[in-house]
Amino acid sequence: MRLWDRLMCYCRKRSPWLFHLNSGSCNGCDIEIVAALAPRYDAEQLGVRIEGSPRHADILCVTGPVTKNAVCAIKTVYGQVCGPKAVVAIGSCPATTNVFIDSRTLDGPLGKHIPVDVFVPGCPPRPDAIIEGVAKAAEILAQRGSKPIEPVLTDEPANAEVQA
């Protein structure tokens, strides 16, 4: 591996930038992400920070059970994160659709639509579990090196309607 690639891997591992995507959660997991970044757990002190644009992020953090309306946005945002990238599913909802499993408005779990690298179980997971999941994703990123990953293109129109 070239020196530049090694440097990039080191930086990603030491300071991963996140993009948070809510795919229809009850906001329980989202509050715990905020708590992980707030002064008590202070993930920012470890180099973790939330980015406003997926194009600037290394790790995509997804909460929620994946509603049909959210599928197109998930694929679009996943494609906008520059490679190498990792995906963290936060909470039991993106992993299994949780208590909403029989809902007709869902098209989960998340793994049906994009590759997921780390699952953080819990309803909601604790902030320290979220930080651990992000740290694991950062390790995975460092192992992936600096090769870009092909983006996943959306296969649905942006204004796709929810099927009853």
Ligand code: SF4
């Ligand atoms: S895992 Fe629990 S807390 Fe998180 S979005 Fe689902 S129902 Fe809400």
